[in-house]
Amino acid sequence: MSGMKVSIIVFEVNEVDGMRAMMPQIKREWYDELIVVDGGSTDGTIEYAKEKGYSIFIQKERGVGAALNEAVRKVSGDIVIIYAPDGSFEVDQIPIITEKIRAGYDVVNVSRYMGGNKSHDDNIFTGTANWIFTKIAGLMFPFQFTDFLYTYLGFRREVISGLNIDNKERTWGQILLLRAVKKGLKIIEIPGTEYKRIGGDVKVPKIRAGWAIVKTLMQEKFS
Numbered sequence: 029m030s031g032m033k034v035s036i037i038v039f040e041v042n043e044v045d046g047m048r049a050m051m052p053q054i055k056r057e058w059y060d061e062l063i064v065v066d067g068g069s070t071d072g073t074i075e076y077a078k079e080k081g082y083s084i085f086i087q088k089e090r091g092v093g094a095a096l097n098e099a100v101r102k103v104s105g106d107i108v109i110i111y112a113p114d115g116s117f118e119v120d121q122i123p124i125i126t127e128k129i130r131a132g133y134d135v136v137n138v139s140r141y142m143g144g145n146k147s148h149d150d151n152i153f154t155g156t157a158n159w160i161f162t163k164i165a166g167l168m169f170p171f172q173f174t175d176f177l178y179t180y181l182g183f184r185r186e187v188i189s190g191l192n193i194d195n196k197e198r199t200w201g202q203i204l205l206l207r208a209v210k211k212g213l214k215i216i217e218i219p220g221t222e223y224k225r226i227g228g229d230v231k232v233p234k235i236r237a238g239w240a241i242v243k244t245l246m247q248e249k250f251s
């Protein structure tokens with residue numbers, strides 16, 4: 029298991045400030061392959077990534093789900109870690125995710141609310157919504173997540189084909205988690221603080237994201 033190769037997928041659109049702050053913190057010895065999937069940046073992110081020698085590609089279709097779906101098909105590592113470089117995701121979880129999957133877990137979910145942790149990027153609305161959706165997911169499915177919506181995940185690449193994750197939904201990460209639960213895969217949560225994003229604008233429209241979560245919970249429950 030220790031021979032398992034690690035691929036990191038960095039997904040972003042217009043995150044040049046976050047990239048400048050976070051990418052140098054991702055240690056070279058943590059991964060075998062790193063690809064940036066870009067949603068059409070115009071703020072210099074693409075130039076920054078190229079200048080630093082990261083491999084970057086522009087997604088063909090729009091949205092976070094399309095980005096992740098296209099990217100997982102390009103990477104070749106046994107372990108895949110998805111990372112948003114907006115300044116919110118700590119890098120410290122990267123080697124821990126790798127360690128957990130090498131130890132036999134299929135899916136690792138980083139949780140902002142585990143073990144007294146918190147999100148510095150929440151407001152009263154998003155914090156409450158995260159709590160409610162996480163509770164509902166735990167009532168509908170037999171796994172008590174402490175954070176269902178962060179989308180800071182690692183998984184064995186092989187689980188992707190087994191779970192039929194071939195969609196472009198904005199809830200790509202949540203679909204992965206729910207299908208992993210339904211399939212009885214070994215899932216573990218690890219704590220991680222979410223920091224305030226560095227520069228740039230929020231890209232994910234929250235009301236629409238909330239509806240998408242409701243739809244995903246229903247679809248995954250009743251299909």
Ligand SMILES: Nc1nc2c(ncn2[C@@H]2O[C@H](COP(=O)(O)OP(=O)(O)O)[C@@H](O)[C@H]2O)c(=O)[nH]1
Nearest residue numbers: 039040041065066067091092095112230231232
């Ligand atoms: N590749 C790609 N990344 C995206 C897209 N939309 C958002 N992102 C990235 O997804 C991550 C999370 O978005 P963000 O706006 O911070 O959402 P929040 O963390 O839920 O507030 C950030 O790294 C964004 O740059 C997209 O369409 N394509």
Ligand SMILES: [Mg+2]
Nearest residue numbers: 112114116225
């Ligand atoms: Mg963010």
